[in-house]
Amino acid sequence: MEQRIAYLLNKLREGALMPAEEAELDLFFAEERNREIFNRVAALHTTTNSSVLPIDQTEWEPLLVDILSADKTAEKRGAKRIFILPVWWRMAAAVLILIVVSGLLLRQKIKGPGTHHQVAALDMPPGTNKAILQLSNGNRIVLSDAQNGVIGRQGNVQVIKLDSGRLAYQQEPAGNETVVVYNTLITPRGGQFKVLLPDGSAVWLNAASSLRYPSSFIGNDRVVELTGEAYFEVAPDAKRPFRVRSKDQEVLVLGTHFNINTYADEPAATTTLISGKVKVDGTGFSGILQPGEQARLQGGNWQLLKAADLDQVIAWKNGYFSFDRADITTVMRQLARWYDVNVIFETKNTQQAFIGEIPRNVSLEKAMQILKLSDIRYTVTGKTVRITD
Known part of the structure; x- marks a missing residue:
């Protein structure tokens, strides 16, 4: 040392x-x-x-x-x-x-003394594995409260909570499904969850997001609908392409790993390919991504980035925040979703750029102390963080 x-x-x-x-x-x-x-x-x-x-x-x-x-x-x-x-x-x-x-x-x-950050005592923990599962009949299951094991049935499909952060679907021996029923997995602010879909595909859902999907894939397509952000590892099936629908775009997949970010409060919606191949279709845009590329929709305009920062894109899935010349508003949007706090800017100095990473498993207090090292001034009252001059 x-x-x-x-x-x-x-x-x-x-x-x-x-x-x-x-x-x-x-x-x-x-x-x-x-x-x-x-x-x-x-x-x-x-x-x-x-x-x-x-x-x-x-x-x-x-x-x-x-x-x-x-x-x-x-x-x-x-x-x-x-x-x-x-x-x-x-x-x-x-x-x-x-x-x-x-x-x-x-x-x-x-x-001199007395000019440092005045920060209220914080003990706000980081986000955890928590989500709500909405079944086809509208019933909702709070997954953090449910016991591990079978928590429901959708026709001939068992809905299984594997552990504190994973959900899975398993076809029962009784026979194949003939009627499509949909479930929706919803993560609140401060939550994340992983679901293993009926075809074996894995989806990691970030905070303040939702994924709507059938309890059993029937027919020639596998279609899911996303709001917010998710990372996908799609099980290959050349006969049944996988489609992810979100606002203003549809992503066609044959078997690959990729990330989609469609948060409404972010300035751009992005689809980033980690491996394999996907096709992105949107109004005025259609393109096939190669590994490392990113399709970006901002202000109605599409852009294809040839060399996206993959580590930064999937940092949330790997347990940390990653920033590369991000301004304080970008930094705080991510922290607000994960710690379930509201952020108010009482300063016009929001353009300072940051490079760095913060673990997602630290408390809000620790995260703000790290920001404090970069001369960010703030106060905290309850669940409200104020960025000040």
Whole structure:
């Protein structure tokens, strides 16, 4: 651990940090247990007129030893899963070896006490595996309350809750279905769920989303309807193409992995292909996507991106938020859906760009503390977050 941090600090001084290494340092210094040492280090090398003093190794080396020994029992976590930094941080990183959060400590020293974020005590947990299943007769089952096992029947099909986050459908031996009945899986804000469809296809449903599908696929098509966001792993069946219908588009699939985001409050609807091949049809647009490509509908105009950031697109499915030059409104839209909070902007300064990742399994308090490192000011009252000047 000691050698690793020393190595990263040397690269920081030289301005040679890679993005994942920046994340590792940010994670280390973001720990509350290191905050006092962090402030002392910053105080050694800043002045009230924003100048940076020369670094004296005899001053900072003993503090570095303290820092290296302060986190011996910290839980091991993937470094790239917990950082968020302004875009311009890389250019400033080499200025001061031990100030690793975009000069935040320098600004706080200048402003003096009493000008930090005033944040109400938070204990709002992250989202969890929760959803509501609406059966064909209109009855609703709260899946978080249901026991594992068979929770319903739709004709000759058993509806099975496999565990706390998965639902499945299984044909009974009695015979094939002849009548199509539809179920709808609904995730609230702060919820997510996975469903194994009757054909073996798997769908991960993000927060504030819904998926309508038949309890048994009958005929020559497999058709589902989506609102919100979902990741699909479609079981191959050349004789029965798989179709996903959402607002303003239809995606035709033969067997593939892809993500669709159609949230009404997002500026664009996107379909991103991870592997295989899909065809996207919409008003004024029809195109076949290759792996890595994204069809994007924004303001009535279609665009085909040849090299989408796949890790960022499916970050939610893999358990974290990922931002690449996202403004604060984009960041907070995602947090609002996952933590089930309302966000009010009381600032006009919303264009600052962010790069980074935040785990989805941390509390709202921790997520906002990470944003706080990028000089975001906010207050929290109940389930309302206000972004302020």
